Amino acid sequence: MHTVYSDGKLSVADLIELVNYYEIEAISITDHDTLKSQREGLSLANENGIEYITGVEVSTILEGKEIHILGYGIDTEDSNLNHLFEKIRKDRVQRTISILEKLRNYGIFIDIKEFGSDFMDLNIGRPHIARKMLEKGWINNYDEAFQKYLYNNGPCYVPKMDVHPKVAIEHIHDAGGIAVLAHPGLMLNEKDIEGVIDSGVDGLEIYYPKHTEAQKHRFIEIARSNNLLETGGSDFHGREKDYKIMREHIVPYEIFEKLRRVYDQRKLNEKIEYR
Structure with missing residues (x-):
């Protein structure tokens, strides 16, 4: 989920109100390359009885291709992450x-x-x-x-700062978080996914609105063969088409429970079980 702090259209307060309206039990706001929504998001979620885990979506580049890395359960005060x-x-x-x-x-x-x-x-x-x-x-x-x-490489395109996925993943880990490859079915091939796995990612975002059933099955195979966490998200930005997604693409609660369990295991330095 994204807010006005990155490329979303809703304020944090309006987003939490919407989550309440749809009776969604648990969320993570994952604004792009910023943690500014986290304090308010956590506070308002707690006030409304919504489970919340801190989050961010980091923009990275691998061999000229843009790849987004989600960070869940990060310490939002981590100085190195904020400096990045x-x-x-x-x-x-x-x-x-x-x-x-x-x-x-x-x-x-x-x-x-x-x-x-x-x-x-x-x-x-x-x-x-x-x-x-x-x-x-x-x-x-x-x-x-x-x-x-x-569009990428279009007439008015300017490339982003070149952050390698490994750098983002290391920063997320150092901040106590879980690193997940976002929406691998969007413009990534299996070689790209392998490159991110080799960079130390912890999970794949499998349950995503634009993924086909065939893609989901394949990503589950990849996740399980590499002992990776299986996650999901709505990628809600507040656009008109997103409201239908909010109604129809609610990630099963057990996916959030697994994410929370892995976060707790990492925090306690216990053996991590991704399934």
């Missing part, structure tokens, strides 16, 4: 400025200050630019921004 995210935040701001400069070549003029006076503190990225383009009438729909201008 501060470096990424600064890179995101500079990257956004560079993308806006490229868009000017196509007659699309957006000043970075239009993202608000606190834009330097935003975990800003392409989704923010796409929404601003739509708001100003430069495009007809959100997807058009990516299809025409912002």
Whole structure:
């Protein structure tokens, strides 16, 4: 789940209210490359009787391909992890400025200050630019921004800071967390997945809205043959189509229980059982 602290559309409070409405028992907010939603998320979840585990989604690059690593159960005050995210935040701001400069070549003029006076503190990225383009009438729909201008290696694309999955995984582990490969069925092949497994990941996100049944079965095979944790998530961002996902793609509670159990075992330095 994502909030306005990264590329989501809902505030933390509004997201928790929605979770309550759908009677969801347990969640983790996993904003991209930031921990700013965690304190409020944990507090509001506790107030509403919702089980909560801290989370984040780290953007990494492996052999030129973008790969997201989820971190669950991390210490949100860990200095090394926060230092990494501060470096990424600064890179995101500079990257956004560079993308806006490229868009000017196509007659699309957006000043970075239009993202608000606190834009330097935003975990800003392409989704923010796409929404601003739509708001100003430069495009007809959100997807058009990516299809025409912002897609990977597209005319206005600027690469992210190069963080290797192994670096992200080590930072998550050092912060006491569990590292999981996010949505492996999106643009990753088995060689990519093997590369992330070799980097020390603890689990695979298997139960994901866009995964086919065939993909799920294959990822379960990979997870079990490598003794990896099987997890899932809604990837909720607050877009119109996400509400249907929220209603229909609720991950079974036992998946959360396994995640919590592994977190507790790691915290107590016990033998970890992924199944």
